[in-house]
Amino acid sequence: MPAPDYTETPSNASAALPPGMVLGPDGKPCRTCTDWKSWSKIGKAAKNKESSSSSSSSPSSSGSTDAKTAVAAGAATTTTPASSSFNYEAECPPDREVLGRATWTFLHTMAAYYPDKPSSMEQSTMKSLLSSFSQFYPCGHCAEHLRQEMKVTPPKVESRKELAWWMCGMHNKVNEMLGKEIFDCNRVDERWRDGPADGRCD
């Protein structure tokens, strides 16, 4: 399957798009590929554009997600929600960060409860699930990266421990790429299944 064309604006981008904004293959900003900080700039810019268009006589014909026109109209720079009771994660469609956290929760928890001795059918189902997942994960450039990593290190589905460690390794590759702390894979069961020994999660 040909890789879709995702483009991230560089950190020194100055003109058309805010840095960090990712465009999907359709050329429109991709919310699930972008962090909310960058997304909110384009969102507010689009709103500014719409309100200035509606105050003039000609109605806006383009969608509110047309990044280039919106930013050209003057991107708002604030990323602070208007109301302190506003909770982005609880109220809004996911950005790249929210989607990532929720997905890792699902993936690690699924691995933590995978059978110790999976049947060959269960192993093959898990392989298909991960392969399908890497095709459809809605952050396109994240999915592309995952597919590349899965070619180099294919999923280990022979046992619960192997899958949990493989998943931990995949997550650590992303952590490394993003400059985040590397997680100690000896702690995957504690983090995702058993909870810490001091019982604070019980």
Ligand SMILES: Cc1cc2nc3c(=O)[nH]c(=O)nc-3n(C[C@H](O)[C@H](O)[C@H](O)COP(=O)(O)OP(=O)(O)OC[C@H]3O[C@@H](n4cnc5c(N)ncnc54)[C@H](O)[C@@H]3O)c2cc1C
């Ligand atoms: C498949 C996939 C690919 C991604 N690719 C990209 C990408 O290319 N670019 C991008 O910007 N973002 C990507 N993301 C999102 C990114 O990984 C984070 O989810 C996001 O940046 C939020 O990070 P966070 O610091 O809140 O914690 P997350 O990295 O989301 O971690 C959530 C929790 O998992 C635990 N944890 C951390 N590392 C491990 C580990 N190795 N094993 C087990 N548990 C762990 C920690 O307790 C942590 O609090 C991807 C997400 C997924 C699911």
